[in-house]
Amino acid sequence: MKIFHDILLPQIGEILAEQGLDNLPWERMLGNAREASQGDLALPCFPFAKMAKKAPDAIATILAAAISERVTSTAANTLFAEALGEVNAVGGYLNFKADPTWLAKMVLSANSNPETAGTLPTTGEKVLIEHTSANPNGPFHVGRARNAILGDTIVRLNRLAGHEVRAEYYVDDMGKQVAILAWAMENLSKDKVNAILEGAGRQSIDGGSNNWDGKADHERVSWYQAANVLKEQDSSIDQEVGEMVRLSEEGEEKVLEAFDAAFQPVLDGMLETLGRLGIAFDAFTKESKFVIDGSVAEVMDRLQASPLRGVAENGAQYLELESKGISGKSTKFFFQRGDGSSLYATRDISYHEWKWTQCDSLVNILGEDHKLQSKQVAIALEEIGSKAPLVVFYSFIKLPDGKMSTRRGNVVYMDDLLEEAKAQAFAVVSEIRGNELDNETMQSIAEAVGCSAVRFNIIKVAPDKGFTFRWEEALSFEGGSAPFIMYSHTRACSILRKLDSKGIDAANLLSAFDLASFDLSASPQSMVDLLRRLALHPDALADSVENNRPHQFANHLLNLAINYNTFYRDCHIVQDGEVNVLYLAISEAARHCIRRGCEGLGIIPLTQM
RNA sequence: GGGCGUGUAGCAUAGUUGGAUAAUGCACUGGCCUCCUAAGCCAGGGAUCGCGGGUUCAAAUCCUGCUGCGCCCGCCA
Numbered sequence: 001m002k003i004f005h006d007i008l009l010p011q012i013g014e015i016l017a018e019q020g021l022d023n024l025p026w027e028r029m030l031g032n033a034r035e036a037s038q039g040d041l042a043l044p045c046f047p048f049a050k051m052a053k054k055a056p057d058a059i060a061t062i063l064a065a066a067i068s069e070r071v072t073s074t075a076a077n078t079l080f081a082e083a084l085g086e087v088n089a090v091g092g093y094l095n096f097k098a099d100p101t102w103l104a105k106m107v108l109s110a111n112s113n114p115e116t117a118g119t120l121p122t123t124g125e126k127v128l129i130e131h132t133s134a135n136p137n138g139p140f141h142v143g144r145a146r147n148a149i150l151g152d153t154i155v156r157l158n159r160l161a162g163h164e165v166r167a168e169y170y171v172d173d174m175g176k177q178v179a180i181l182a183w184a185m186e187n188l189s190k191d192k193v194n195a196i197l198e199g200a201g202r203q204s205i206d207g208g209s210n211n212w213d214g215k216a217d218h219e220r221v222s223w224y225q226a227a228n229v230l231k232e233q234d235s236s237i238d239q240e241v242g243e244m245v246r247l248s249e250e251g252e253e254k255v256l257e258a259f260d261a262a263f264q265p266v267l268d269g270m271l272e273t274l275g276r277l278g279i280a281f282d283a284f285t286k287e288s289k290f291v292i293d294g295s296v297a298e299v300m301d302r303l304q305a306s307p308l309r310g311v312a313e314n315g316a317q318y319l320e321l322e323s324k325g326i327s328g329k330s331t332k333f334f335f336q337r338g339d340g341s342s343l344y345a346t347r348d349i350s351y352h353e354w355k356w357t358q359c360d361s362l363v364n365i366l367g368e369d370h371k372l373q374s375k376q377v378a379i380a381l382e383e384i385g386s387k388a389p390l391v392v393f394y395s396f397i398k399l400p401d402g403k404m405s406t407r408r409g410n411v412v413y414m415d416d417l418l419e420e421a422k423a424q425a426f427a428v429v430s431e432i433r434g435n436e437l438d439n440e441t442m443q444s445i446a447e448a449v450g451c452s453a454v455r456f457n458i459i460k461v462a463p464d465k466g467f468t469f470r471w472e473e474a475l476s477f478e479g480g481s482a483p484f485i486m487y488s489h490t491r492a493c494s495i496l497r498k499l500d501s502k503g504i505d506a507a508n509l510l511s512a513f514d515l516a517s518f519d520l521s522a523s524p525q526s527m528v529d530l531l532r533r534l535a536l537h538p539d540a541l542a543d544s545v546e547n548n549r550p551h552q553f554a555n556h557l558l559n560l561a562i563n564y565n566t567f568y569r570d571c572h573i574v575q576d577g578e579v580n581v582l583y584l585a586i587s588e589a590a591r592h593c594i595r596r597g598c599e600g601l602g603i604i605p606l607t608q609m
Numbered sequence: 610g611g612g613c614g615u616g617u618a619g620c621a622u623a624g625u626u627g628g629a630u631a632a633u634g635c636a637c638u639g640g641c642c643u644c645c646u647a648a649g650c651c652a653g654g655g656a657u658c659g660c661g662g663g664u665u666c667a668a669a670u671c672c673u674g675c676u677g678c679g680c681c682c683g684c685c686a
Binding site for chain 2: 032035312325326343449468479488492547559572
């Protein structure tokens with residue numbers, strides 16, 4: 001709890017100095033207490049034992065007494081005295097508990113303005129976040145979803161943290177994958193595609209279990225898959241595709257246009273799916289841009305000047321990275337082919353240099369399969385005097401029976417998952433509220449609940465942890481899920497509806513609210529726990545953004561929802577026709593934080609469900 | 610062969626730079642809707658934190674060896 005920490009730290013420092021115990025790096029030891037019942041911050045006194053020649057428990061007791069003394073005797077420390085509710089020594093720990101009234105004061109003033117509640121002050125820092133950037137060769141599947149959801153959540157959280165964010169999609173508009181798609185669109189008829197896929201024992205265009213007719217990503221992926229099948233059988237296709245790839249890498253306009261025409265409808269279809277998840281981009285940058293404007297050629301020239309440069313027999317060029325800590329079968333990083341053309345990674349280097357001209361800090365979201373490549377690109381960037389980006393890696397999403405692959409057709413499509421999630425959510429709403437709400441309202445609730453649940457299910461686990469997709473988990477609507485958090489929010493909203501129905505103006509009550517007229521000493525524990533959680537809200541946001549670990553914030557929001565639910569049970573805002581304005585103010589602070597927190601995670605904060 | 614990551618109750622996960630009785634959800638047992646939405650709340654059972662060493666007053670956390678799983682080691686993207 002930073003606000004509390006900042007007040008305590010200098011005071012504790014002075015007391016430790018008085019006791020001659022300040023030659024340890026004790027600042028780092030002052031941390032959040034494990035058990036909320038024991039305090040908000042704790043200082044373990046074990047390290048002092050040796051130098052003080054006293055038992056840790058005795059030291060803690062002495063320090064506790066010194067602090068109590070300081071609180072009562074020093075008039076200058078009013079803020080300290082106001083903030084510190086209780087100090088005690090237990091089992092060698094010195095525990096500090098924040099004063100509930102002070103907590104309330106801090107939390108309520110920080111969250112009284114709905115515009116700024118639950119956010120951090122504007123920093124002006126420009127952050128460019130590149131994520132998703134999936135090859136536009138087929139519908140968005142759940143395996144790709146982790147990148148998009150992780151990336152978009154980092155985008156959203158950075159915005160909440162006051163940064164100026166730009167979300168970019170790097171469009172692979174050249175190279176083999178699009179070339180195969182373009183070749184297929186040009187050379188294969190629908191009948192032929194069907195015949196090829198059936199012959200290979202694959203699902204044909206019309207054989208799908210779900211109906212996504214007319215959605216180009218779903219249609220064209222069959223062409224892509226059929227071309228891949230053909231390529232195995234007929235090497236002349238490989239050559240044709242190879243020629244297209246070569247021309248695209250030379251920036252040949254006609255070929256790039258054909259590629260564009262082939263993939264753009266697919267990309268649009270993918271973006272439609274992403275849009276349903278609340279994922280959008282500020283900019284699309286095409287890979288070909290850097291070939292056409294000559295920056296790739298320039299980068300290759302500069303790389304040639306590196307002392308690490310080597311040349312293969314056929315003239316291909318590479319950097320020898322053994323001295324940079326790269327090991328394995330090959331330590332060579334090729335940046336130019338024998339024919340002088342560039343490689344994907346080389347173009348990525350150009351892209352990064354350009355990205356640096358657009359921002360102060362740079363974040364990439366990449367699958368763990370890109371770890372080596374990313375390291376190579378980072379070294380190469382430093383070789384040419386540029387800077388490496390910050391990269392967030394994630395582990396792949398697998399299906400219970402293996403890895404997903406668009407090429408092989410072993411996938412769960414996001415469109416299908418979202419439909420299923422919506423259907424299941426609809427079943428729940430209509431069961432609970434079928435006799436209160438009209439169909440249209442329930443449909444929109446189901447859409448929000450379904451999509452939010454899918455997002456949360458993926459974002460709540462640490463990126464570097466392996467993830468196996470299971471339907472029953474993806475569609476969980478109970479504790480530990482997005483609907484659980486959303487439900488807390490609707491509860492807070494329902495209170496406002498209740499006040500409104502009684503003709504009570506909540507805004508009026510709140511503007512006249514004076515904390516000083518309330519005695520918080522006998523407040524329910526659940527209320528204090530909620531205040532404590534709200535006081536941790538900015539810390540959770542800041543930490544999550546700083547470490548690029550959105551699951552930490554997801555976890556915090558879950559805890560906030562739990563605390564709110566308990567508060568809701570214990571602290572009735574309307575009781576016997578009377579409004580408890582303190583409770584109302586706290587409920588509103590929590591509502592704002594939950595709402596903004598939901599936005600940060602891409603969960604839709606419904607007002608009723 | 611080498612590198613990177615991961616292994617926490619039956620299952621899925623949390624555990625910021627080492628700190629108190631390892632937290633949460635699902636599942637399991639029992640209780641709570643004349644009361645702001647029960648998609649909720651309360652109580653209970655369930656863990657040799659992969660295995661062995663080491664560092665420390667203190668290790669799920671740090672070091673080391675082993676082991677299971679994942680990813681990578683293309684003049685592919």
